[in-house]
Amino acid sequence: MSPATPEPIVPLGGTRQPLFGLLDRWWAIALACLIALAPLLVVGIAPLTDLYGHLGRHAVQTELAQRPGLQPFFSYEWKLIGNLGGDILVELFHPLFGVEGAVRATVMVTQALGALGIVLVSRAVHGRVTPFALAAIPLLYGFPFNYGFINYTLSMALALLAYAAWLGLRRTGREGLAALWLGVAGAAIWVAHTYGWAFLGLLAGSTMLAEVWTARKHPLRAAGRILAACWPLLIPIVPMVIWRAESSGAAISGWAWQFKLVWLLSALRTYWRDFDMASLAVLAVLLGWALASQAVRFDRATGIAALLCLVFFLALPFRVFGSAFADMRLLPYALALALVAIGAGKPGAKAWLVAGTLALAFFGVRMATTTIAFARQDALVQAALPALERMPKGARVAFFSVKPCRTRWALAPLDHLAGAAMARRDAFVNDQWQQPGVNPLKVRYPAAEPFVRDPSHLVVREDCMETRSRVRLSTALARLPRGAFTHIWIVGEIPKTVTPPPGFVEVPDAGSGRLYAAAR
Template sequence: MKAAPAKHLHWWEQRWFVLALVLLSAVPLLLPDVPPLLDLPGHMGRYRVQLDLADTPALQQFFAFEWALIGNLGVDILVELLAPLIGLEPAVKLIVLSIPPLTVAGFLWVAREVHGEVTPTALFAVPFAYNFPFLFGFVNFALSMAFAFLAFGLWLRLARLERLRLRAALFVPLSMVVWVTHAFGWGTLGVLAFSAELVRQHDRGHHFVVAGVRAAVHCLALAPPVALMLAWRSNAAGQTVDFFNMEVKLDWLTMVLRDRWELFDQVSLGIAVLLIGWAMVSWKLVFSRNLAASALFLSIVFVLLPRIVFGSAYADMRLAPYLFAVGLLAIRFPEGSSLRFMRWMAVAGLAFVLVRTGAGTVSAALYDREFDRNLAALDHVPEGARLVSFVARECRQPWAMNRMLHLPGLAIVRRAAFSNDQWTMEGAQLLDVHYRAGRPFIRDPSQIVTARRCGGEVWRPLSLALATFPREAFDYVWLIDPPPYDPALAEGLREIWRDGDSVLFAVER
């Protein structure tokens, strides 16, 4: 019996092309020595404490750190493994550099399993790996979402091959890995897996109610982290508030590609929205019912999620970019579609990827220049210094957010100095600050200052911060691009470094 001829693969389906897309997604982060993500320098300060606290008396006078099993440890664990081998900063760069490629690989694997091919329209989802939550610096979350999409690709593949017992066995430990990386990724994986299994069971002839029950049974392999979640949160503090704030949710939806240039980012999002809308009304494009169901379920979760969960803000915002990514991945071409049309769509998708990647590379390089300019101040800070930092922000952030709000965290990394930018949320962070002499300037957001009082916000105006911080508790004051202030407030502070408006003062006794 003659074997069936192999299916001809178009250039956008070839393995070399898919691999090239995955590797291309790392390009924007190749140049910066510290990936310029807003919260990342603060996280790096915590990594230095977790690695060196036991052997560094300077850190011991400021910080405490105690390991615990929580659903927010992805990069922390990888740093623990890699930093002793290659150093903290190279380890962080390597880990963060890997997140976009892993995300893209997950996106394209899901498209391949659902459609039987990497569709040209799937290329439009690739730039969503550089989404606003990732650029905000939610690195554990972003890594967990990359793992979730990779795991979802495996879930779909094993279902297609009818390897359901193997799938159940594999996803018990895999669900634990995703949860430990970040609980949000585990929750997303559960939604994706349930919606896909629901459609599969319905396609096998079961009524939707029966299909739902059977899908829930199959998803029990993802349930073990529930026990960990209950143990984690049973004693955790923090409110869960701000439900159904639709005005804010709509704002998040418009910001999913937010980076530096508002018009460019909004036009890019508009292209993705138009493509999804076109697929809804055109006979030239259709949706996979599998991924359409996933997009619907994720949208319901997005609406139901509050803005703050267990004291952690931006809970709903984090999911928003993946709604668009799944919607784009769901699009495919009906049987008999014009090859010419598919080629043109593939070229358009590739152009979209290249333009967004090029812009992201330039943006990251510009932020890296700002980082380097201000980090020169640390050359004048001795080991173990008691440093208080004040970083300017506006009451209403411009589209290009100030990514230096946690730059002082690198003083911990490079000088084992005190920094007042660390988070100390019970149940969400393993680090604690016990430097009582510096109160109330010892934790986030005491490092954030404004030109004037912002209604309803806790940030201090710079004038108030300079007038009230306890001078006997600190050796140095670092102002990063500060707003204008009365020079009289700097009396008793000796300037030892300056670049533009940024300045490092020594506190004179």
Template sequence: MRPVPDLVRQLRPLRLEWLLAAMALLALLPFRAARLPSMTDLPGHIGRYAVMLDRGATPSLETYYDFHWRLVGNLGADLGVLLFGWMGAERAAWLVSAAIAPLTIGGIAAVSRALHGRVQPGAVAAACFAMANPLMFGFVNYCLSLALAWWSFALWIRLRDVRATIALAPLTLAATGTWLAHAMGWGVLALLAGGFELERLVRQRTRAALIEAAVRTLALVPPIALTLAWQGDGGALFAWGDDLLVRKAMNWIVVLRGEAKWIDLATPALLALAMLVAWRRHAIDWRLGIGALLLTLACLAMPTTLFGSWGADERLAPAAVTAALLSLRWRGSRRGAVAIVALAATLFAVRTTMIARDWHRLDQAYASHLRALDRVPHGARIHAVVLQDRCRTAWQSTAYTHFASLAIGRRGALVNSQWLLPGAALLTVRTTGDPTLAHDPSQMVDGFDCTGPIRQPLAARLAQLRTGEWDFLWVLATRGIDPLPGHTPVFRDANSALYRLPAG
């Protein structure tokens, strides 16, 4: 019986590389459509970058904030913004954020080529997860570190036949750089590299192979030492949270959450169906397949909060799916490969275009809200409130949660939407008042329930705000309601309102 020809021999060189390059360029479209990408945490990061780049030049920022560089595994985008700081905090953050998905897709292509000798159809499917839930949520440091993890793992594979003592130096640099961007990206790399070396040990079962693996894994040791030193400063905070079983299941459902629910759910579902239909046409390369299994187990076992970062387990789900798809080697017909590639590329194009459309619409709304800052003097103290819906959680990601942090750079303002991350924060807020009202999550107040708007949602918050401590109250996500009946705003639009608070 004539063997089924391998796709590697059927496709012309670079065909899928060019397709992935086109997908990487298309991933820039949402960023071209919006000056402020609609990523939940990004405005909060921009506020921190503004203080970082200011270097004490603005007296009000010097009064309200402390910024101190420290060696922690959470510096990826901060270092990128520092490099392009001459552009300003907002544009530099835009540039670094825009680069993440193309870098991720490039890393996916590099792993596929290094592992299989030629980019496989599974790599095109894996590229659909380059703009997954973590990026849409604005976990920019983690997502940048994950992109570096794919490139670093491709290097690990490339150096598989190089003597371990020679490979150790470049692998150590790659692992340490990935950790510096974000410790969890290094964790992904460690699991991928561990699976790769474990497969080789099982296959070869020799003392020489064991020694080679032991020497190579020394590349992962410096980040471990750095992490232990970081833990000594309180950075290893962790918690599993409530409704653990439900949350663990949801991690796999919301793997692409951030756009319209139907396309975010349809994309992984259709890709999974296509892979199952063609299951017999795939061979799993266990050099990466073991890593995919390890990532899956880590996602199930990991706490919700790790190193002070929320959503630690949720971030691993897209990485596990990507690794699983990259481990597949197509052994079917050219027609079947083209069908899978066409499906994946189409889903990616549709979803990316929808993101661009909605980011552009939201960007126009954000520009309207920012006109409120024209009424705010430089150095003002702004207490922000984002009205939450306690009945239902919106599927689409928006920038409202930390949106007020843009006032830090634009007005040198004190704003209460920065994070408190013990052991990991470069930025801390100075306040003489109630500290619980000076940082995240104090900006989140219930404004709607299942019956509609809550009557006078800000009454309790106004009672908490000490007279004279804050100059303005900026209410966002109002949905057109009057959040403070009887008070006249100095600015108002369809989804926000700004009020002047009485002086002390």
């Protein structure tokens, strides 16, 4: 990679028209961000694996005082931890939109900020918005987002925006203000999610590494220069140490090559396996062309950041500080940064025109197909939700999502659907996460043990092997404690014949799942 000197910043709405110059206009940037929201505009609550579970937690967070049915079982305690981004936005939006509207607004703001962050980083490092930056936007809808990691995704979006602002301050020579900004922004992003704070440090550190590398500074002087610019990012270290010391969810485990291989193929994993992998191949072709082409000039700092993301993806285990999929989360951002690093070496080159057009087409096609995929996933959700109308308020629901023996490519949108019963029917459900220090929600219902928290709701089909964490549906039903639940709600791959525990009868017209109520 050769260092790239950014072209002069073109004022938004200015008159200079380089190749793809229209992408620099305000209206074009706003249109790109709007297109990035298309998958969320066709659904209500996005059909992400964990999001309905978060909806239940947010109902407790914002409305517990008005929900007596939830009060015996749940509590929410605000505490300074590095995992509160979505919770804070929901708290802000709730007076305007209610709990469900606040969750929807939070997800939309998260993706809009992510798209804007990618575009502004491209503009900061190249002096213009490149078509490859737009091709990076669909990666915001990659595997981590489809799992519903909203706090994480929000923190990464904020890190991109903070990085672009920091670059702007340093370009104008305001080093002191840049350091102050890095400290304030880093602390705020840490509150949203620890990974976003670390990502901002990686971006800023990569920029300083590229700078001292270009200047060929002595290693000791180089280290001092990097530390002098980035030390304000160390501010959250103190609350993080206190937080982790008080938490029991600090496990680091699960490094395995087979997982790495699956995640490598899953950066764009959404709905159709062959199409998602073909899309990944298109990105690989674009990046391969960029590495070999003389029409490309890479931004060194962004390229280093992309490589470091890849290195950390390979080095990290599956679980860090109690957060699962710690390694998988980084891969879409490594690819996004690699695309953003691509800049024009020879303006007007035919190869640049062809590749840039392909990048824009990729952006349009992926956003259109992701919109269709979200609509299909949401149809599964809507088909199961009629069960809520058949439950009384304050029900105690044993919820089970029946999983196939082998994980399917499309993520399961029904796994935490029980959160909707918390939000709409004030019901106790057994799918909430309970890891001290990881989230502020507390669950208490001793009579229902062990069917109280995640993952007690995840079971497998009758033809599957049982494991320590997942048993067959029939086994789970046989183990339900008597009298603890008023209803049983089953979704997913339900067998044709289900034998409920004694005293439970099937409720008709309960949607695509099965609902059973305890006889009076």
